[in-house]
Amino acid sequence: MIPLVHDFTEETVLVFGGGPVGARKARRFAREARVLVISPAFADREFGPAELIRAAPAPAGVAPWLERVEPALAVAATDDEAINEAVADASRERGILVNRADRSGERDAGSVVVPATVSEDPVVVSITTGGTAPALSKHLRQELEETLEGAGEMARVCAGLREELKSRDVPADRRREIVTDVANSPDLWTALRTGTSNCPQVIEDVLGDELSTGGERP
DSSP states (O other): OOOOOOOOTTOEEEEEOOSHHHHHHHHHHTTTSEEEEEESSOOSSOOTTOEEEEOOOOGGGHHHHHHHHOOSEEEEOOSOHHHHHHHHHHHHHTTOEEEETTOOSOOOTTBOOOOEEEEETTEEEEEOOTTSOHHHHHHHHHHHHHHTTTHHHHHHHHHHHHHHHHHTTOOHHHHHHHHHHHHTOHHHHHHHHHTSSOHHHHHHHHHHHHHHHTTOOO
């Protein structure tokens, strides 16, 4: 499998299954997408802003839901293998991505694995074992949380610095050198993590150094 990042803004995700797994999937995708959950009953769990629809489609009734909703992704999260299989088959026939929550390891073409993620906006790191070892993904996510602290602010520093350098007609090679030095600076990482420095201040300091040295590297 090749990892990709998909923007679900203004997309629809259709979840079949109202149990704990369906609730977890609904919360996850509701961060961006419009989420509809279809189930005859719903677990005593938080589904986020998802729309809950009480229905119990048989395997043959899955396809009409896909045609009606036209989701970007269908999630098969029921405890009925036949229904999950119908969701997967009908989705593939219509070119819809499918996440099958009841299956690990071997995956069919067009299937999606939802990875464990660590987010330090706008930086997102995802970990997946292809669905074979979710516990390992969870462990690695916890390990990375501390490592990524401050990465969001560093990303904003680098983006803002690139734009400022570009606006000052600094050559592309020199821009890359400056931004690389900033991203690799242990002192700056510490300052951003502890709050002793911030994005505008860092950009101003770096630009000041660049102007005072005339663009020459020590």
